[in-house]
Amino acid sequence: xxxxxxxxxxSGKTIVFVPTMGFLHEGHLSLIREGRKLGDDLVxxxxxxPTQFAPGEDFESYPQDLDRDIALIRKEKADLIFFPNxxxxxSTGFQTCVSQEKLPKHLCGLSRPTFFxxxxxxxxxxxxxVKPHIAxxxxxxxxxLVIIRRMVKDLNLDIKIIGGQTVRESDGxxxxxxxxxxxxxxxxxxxxxxxxxxKAKALLADGINDAAKIIAASSELIKSHGNTVIDYxxxxxxxxxEDMKIIDRPxxxxxxxNVGKARLIDNMLLxxx
Amino acid sequence: xxxxxxxxxxSGKTIVFVPTMGFLHEGHLSLIREGRKLGDDLVxxxxxxPTQFAPGEDFESYPQDLDRDIALIRKEKADLIFFPNxxxxxSTGFQTCVSQEKLPKHLCGLSRPTFFxxxxxxxxxxxxxVKPHIAxxxxxxxxxLVIIRRMVKDLNLDIKIIGGQTVRESDGxxxxxxxxxxxxxxxxxxxxxxxxxxKAKALLADGINDAAKIIAASSELIKSHGNTVIDYxxxxxxxxxEDMKIIDRPxxxxxxxNVGKARLIDNMLLxxx
Numbered sequence: 001x002x003x004x005x006x007x008x009x010x011s012g013k014t015i016v017f018v019p020t021m022g023f024l025h026e027g028h029l030s031l032i033r034e035g036r037k038l039g040d041d042l043v044x045x046x047x048x049x050p051t052q053f054a055p056g057e058d059f060e061s062y063p064q065d066l067d068r069d070i071a072l073i074r075k076e077k078a079d080l081i082f083f084p085n086x087x088x089x090x091s092t093g094f095q096t097c098v099s100q101e102k103l104p105k106h107l108c109g110l111s112r113p114t115f116f117x118x119x120x121x122x123x124x125x126x127x128x129x130v131k132p133h134i135a136x137x138x139x140x141x142x143x144x145l146v147i148i149r150r151m152v153k154d155l156n157l158d159i160k161i162i163g164g165q166t167v168r169e170s171d172g173x174x175x176x177x178x179x180x181x182x183x184x185x186x187x188x189x190x191x192x193x194x195x196x197x198x199k200a201k202a203l204l205a206d207g208i209n210d211a212a213k214i215i216a217a218s219s220e221l222i223k224s225h226g227n228t229v230i231d232y233x234x235x236x237x238x239x240x241x242e243d244m245k246i247i248d249r250p251x252x253x254x255x256x257x258n259v260g261k262a263r264l265i266d267n268m269l270l271x272x273x
Numbered sequence: 274x275x276x277x278x279x280x281x282x283x284s285g286k287t288i289v290f291v292p293t294m295g296f297l298h299e300g301h302l303s304l305i306r307e308g309r310k311l312g313d314d315l316v317x318x319x320x321x322x323p324t325q326f327a328p329g330e331d332f333e334s335y336p337q338d339l340d341r342d343i344a345l346i347r348k349e350k351a352d353l354i355f356f357p358n359x360x361x362x363x364s365t366g367f368q369t370c371v372s373q374e375k376l377p378k379h380l381c382g383l384s385r386p387t388f389f390x391x392x393x394x395x396x397x398x399x400x401x402x403v404k405p406h407i408a409x410x411x412x413x414x415x416x417x418l419v420i421i422r423r424m425v426k427d428l429n430l431d432i433k434i435i436g437g438q439t440v441r442e443s444d445g446x447x448x449x450x451x452x453x454x455x456x457x458x459x460x461x462x463x464x465x466x467x468x469x470x471x472k473a474k475a476l477l478a479d480g481i482n483d484a485a486k487i488i489a490a491s492s493e494l495i496k497s498h499g500n501t502v503i504d505y506x507x508x509x510x511x512x513x514x515e516d517m518k519i520i521d522r523p524x525x526x527x528x529x530x531n532v533g534k535a536r537l538i539d540n541m542l543l544x545x546x
Contacts, residue, residue, distance in 0.1 A: 002429075128431060
């Protein structure tokens with residue numbers, strides 16, 4: 001893979017990389033389409049990375065459908081699908097990791113304290129193998145995007161990071177491979193996340209800029225549905241992810257809610273008038 | 274710098290990189306000469322990396338002589354001397370690090386617990402900036418070499434790591450920028466490290482393969498000199514750095530001794546008959 005990337009680079013091609021964990025949905029496909037436009041050599045990887053799952057999380061049951069993924073990626077005319085092998089990526093004696101001090105201590109990092117260490121480590125590994133000029137990550141995983149941008153800057157990785165828009169179902173549910181965990185009864189409940197974000201947006205438009213009040217209203221809305229357990233609802237600085245009390249500048253509202261066995265996340269940028 | 278490296282790579286040149294903290298001695302120069310033979314584009318960096326010094330260590334007083342260094346590197350016909358800027362490498366909000374779980378918990382890592390985290394982080398940064406095909410590190414800093422080899426493997430860095438032989442003064446003292454801290458009275462005492470290693474080698478040749486006995490004899494030899502404080506003397510596996518009790522296969526003997534205000538290190542591979 002590295003030899004191929006060197007060859008591409010020597011021949012002047014721009015390598016665009018879309019890393020995924022497979023079980024692709026329209027969100028992934030929109031990143032792949034964006035990638036197709038940005039470079040001559042489009043590489044899509046599929047790898048369910050064990051080190052970003054904690055014991056008890058859904059690593060073993062994470063949904064997979066390789067044949068379908070391959071067909072979908074081929075349709076988008078990617079140049080290469082890269083399936084690294086778990087044993088090759090994490091060989092005997094593996095012990096090096098890439099981690100961050102502050103950004104993983106917010107949002108999803110609070111209930112998943114080892115998650116982002118797993119993400120930054122695998123992303124550096126994949127970057128070193130694929131050697132892209134450009135890499136694309138979805139904005140649905142907003143914290144991941146912020147963390148990767150920071151990592152690229154801090155480690156002087158010569159890679160341009162592009163954030164791809166969240167793709168939603170027709171009713172507004174953010175697309176996620178984990179939506180497949182939802183039962184038919186839970187599916188309408190899952191919309192509570194998007195509704196809570198819109199509620200926040202509406203309150204801000206009405207002149208309410210007190211983050212605590214907005215969070216309380218959104219929280220109430222989510223709790224009014226059965227079968228939901230809120231992990232967090234936060235309004236924070238979009239770069240540092242530190243809590244904001246008053247929305248006097250652009251803010252990120254982000255939330256994680258368990259609906260049945262699906263842990264769902266969503267976010268929205270809130271812009272005060 | 275990254276644009277230059279891309280250009281070199283596109284034109285088919287092999288980039289060889291020798292990272293240093295400056296105040297060059299014959300040890301560094303032998304690495305630079307080795308580098309000159311291995312590639313078409315030889316880059317030598319000079320950067321005293323603050324994050325690998327703990328508070329109270331010698332970061333502020335680390336010896337420097339930039340003009341002399343430049344003259345020495347020019348004489349070896351390096352293609353480029355790279356002096357990164359501290360503020361540029363560690364900008365506001367910097368928070369990403371590369372670390373290892375086990376290897377830094379041995380030898381120098383015991384008394385310098387944050388040292389290798391600083392080393393692995395700066396080396397990844399420099400690798401990402403210089404984009405070398407080959408990088409050279411001295412065997413005098415044996416643990417550093419083992420850690421960097423492990424890091425390169427674990428993070429899939431596409432870089433060949435070469436270990437350069439330790440260069441010694443005529444009496445056997447391993448060359449080190451920190452030898453400049455030695456007073457004329459301390460200079461002969463500093464030879465205790467090399468003598469202790471040779472003592473170990475002689476004992477092993479005499480059929481003594483009990484690590485504890487060899488360490489005790491070497492330790493006694495060092496203590497017989499005034500002005501010495503032993504940090505550690507270890508006989509360990511050359512790859513995992515884990516203690517060996519019986520030298521029944523090739524072993525690394527490594528030691529760190531404070532002579533006056535100079536913390537000196539040295540090591541030797543011990544091969545049983």
